[in-house]
Amino acid sequence: MTFADKLSEAIRKNDSLVCVGLDPDPRLMPEGITVFDFNRAIIDATADLVCAYKLNLAFYEALGDEGMDALKRTARHIPAGILSIGDAKRGDIGNTAKAYAQAVFSILGFDATTVNPYLGFDSVEPFLQYKDKGVFILCRTSNAGAIDFQALRCETERGMRPLFQVVADKAEKWNTIGNIGLVVGATYPEELKLIRDEHPNLPLLIPGIGAQGGELSLAVRYGVNADGEGAIINSSRQIIYASRGKDFAQAAEKAARTLRDQINQHRAHSTSH
Amino acid sequence: MTFADKLSEAIRKNDSLVCVGLDPDPRLMPEGITVFDFNRAIIDATADLVCAYKLNLAFYEALGDEGMDALKRTARHIPAGILSIGDAKRGDIGNTAKAYAQAVFSILGFDATTVNPYLGFDSVEPFLQYKDKGVFILCRTSNAGAIDFQALRCETERGMRPLFQVVADKAEKWNTIGNIGLVVGATYPEELKLIRDEHPNLPLLIPGIGAQGGELSLAVRYGVNADGEGAIINSSRQIIYASRGKDFAQAAEKAARTLRDQINQHRAHSTSH
Numbered sequence: 380m381t382f383a384d385k386l387s388e389a390i391r392k393n394d395s396l397v398c399v400g401l402d403p404d405p406r407l408m409p410e411g412i413t414v415f416d417f418n419r420a421i422i423d424a425t426a427d428l429v430c431a432y433k434l435n436l437a438f439y440e441a442l443g444d445e446g447m448d449a450l451k452r453t454a455r456h457i458p459a460g461i462l463s464i465g466d467a468k469r470g471d472i473g474n475t476a477k478a479y480a481q482a483v484f485s486i487l488g489f490d491a492t493t494v495n496p497y498l499g500f501d502s503v504e505p506f507l508q509y510k511d512k513g514v515f516i517l518c519r520t521s522n523a524g525a526i527d528f529q530a531l532r533c534e535t536e537r538g539m540r541p542l543f544q545v546v547a548d549k550a551e552k553w554n555t556i557g558n559i560g561l562v563v564g565a566t567y568p569e570e571l572k573l574i575r576d577e578h579p580n581l582p583l584l585i586p587g588i589g590a591q592g593g594e595l596s597l598a599v600r601y602g603v604n605a606d607g608e609g610a611i612i613n614s615s616r617q618i619i620y621a622s623r624g625k626d627f628a629q630a631a632e633k634a635a636r637t638l639r640d641q642i643n644q645h646r647a648h649s650t651s652h
Numbered sequence: 653m654t655f656a657d658k659l660s661e662a663i664r665k666n667d668s669l670v671c672v673g674l675d676p677d678p679r680l681m682p683e684g685i686t687v688f689d690f691n692r693a694i695i696d697a698t699a700d701l702v703c704a705y706k707l708n709l710a711f712y713e714a715l716g717d718e719g720m721d722a723l724k725r726t727a728r729h730i731p732a733g734i735l736s737i738g739d740a741k742r743g744d745i746g747n748t749a750k751a752y753a754q755a756v757f758s759i760l761g762f763d764a765t766t767v768n769p770y771l772g773f774d775s776v777e778p779f780l781q782y783k784d785k786g787v788f789i790l791c792r793t794s795n796a797g798a799i800d801f802q803a804l805r806c807e808t809e810r811g812m813r814p815l816f817q818v819v820a821d822k823a824e825k826w827n828t829i830g831n832i833g834l835v836v837g838a839t840y841p842e843e844l845k846l847i848r849d850e851h852p853n854l855p856l857l858i859p860g861i862g863a864q865g866g867e868l869s870l871a872v873r874y875g876v877n878a879d880g881e882g883a884i885i886n887s888s889r890q891i892i893y894a895s896r897g898k899d900f901a902q903a904a905e906k907a908a909r910t911l912r913d914q915i916n917q918h919r920a921h922s923t924s925h
Contacts, residue, residue, distance in 0.1 A: 440755035440759070441751035468742070468768075478713070486713070486715075497793075498795060499795065499799065500797045501797035522774050528772055
């Protein structure tokens, strides 16, 4: 099964574009719980409401051995049919990129990952070799600093274009077997619209709603493809820290359900026009 | 002690610009040896010939638990006065970058790291908060794909400039406490010269000599600052796999000594003109 098929199936399974970001921060978790137990409870409570879980490796690496152990165990606990995304944003020269691809896909077993394009094609290509895995290339990230370089206007064959569009153009060109997607932040809705208009078929991983301030209605309207699919909308803190008490899993379930339903209302609007 | 001072001291300690890249590949190591034992033997044999060791995290992550264990133990085994560089090339949004900085500086304890600039200032800033640690920003990488984006000509206040020069300009601006350096590959000597001419004081981490084909004499001539310092020249395979037999540590010692002496001959030439 190709990655594009896996993504469609995952979205249809729970009629959901929601991706829950499992970014552990012990200061926000109920006292005394381990990271894995926290993640497991969140997954068990939300697995019929989402299309994907995204684990940002930074938060696990920052916790040392316990974190790395929780990372592996959490990745394995994600049910079949729901995508596991290792948000690693790796980027290195060919030989080394191959080692990173092995780490994220073979050792950790994720279905998809994020990669940084700055080092060019040979830094992305080893990830693409895993034909049934998804590779989301950073295009326009959700942070304020995104404008420092991603917004620079560059000379291209198609005239002057911002760097993030040049990255998207290259990603489209590299996407020969259909396993590439793009990361585009909900905090830049106009840029999201541009990318979706120019790349109607590329899956988009969209962070930045909720705590970061991205407007959900625009993320959905501009992010989905013509079928109202092709977009994975990530929410981390808003779901997993919906309650910091013992009812955190129930609160997460409720927050995930609310988000799924809100998104589906916006999807209905988008595709009915 | 600032990072700039640490780097000067490390270079003067052994009169060496050599950085040994400890990139474990069990297929190239003597049979049956553990990654940590291999690294320890290399370090013990070369510690009076180098200014730094660089561990690329990819190769350790690709080896799973044994790799992660070797990474931590190797970082701790590097003697005081010699820089330990965690070549992680991380780049993520502020909150997450903070977690990566914690992982590489606090958990793993490296003296310096590499970061990817694509996400802009707020992705670099959390690393800079560690005032005595070094932050080498990827500028012009050593691989073929470097031209895909890094060579794009961009609109700037100073006219049209290639992206890698824009990155260097920003790095210079962000370097308020003197803990920033740049990664510039020896495989692009003209670009290395440009960067050194425009940024006489930024430390440069220079990969790409040896197996990757960068010319050593140019890497030294263009890479060093006015004092014949400020450059860290990395060699991995040429040193650590100089022999694949039981004499690997002796062979590494010999290769490191040869490289140091060749570099110092070129340094003498560069600064005598």
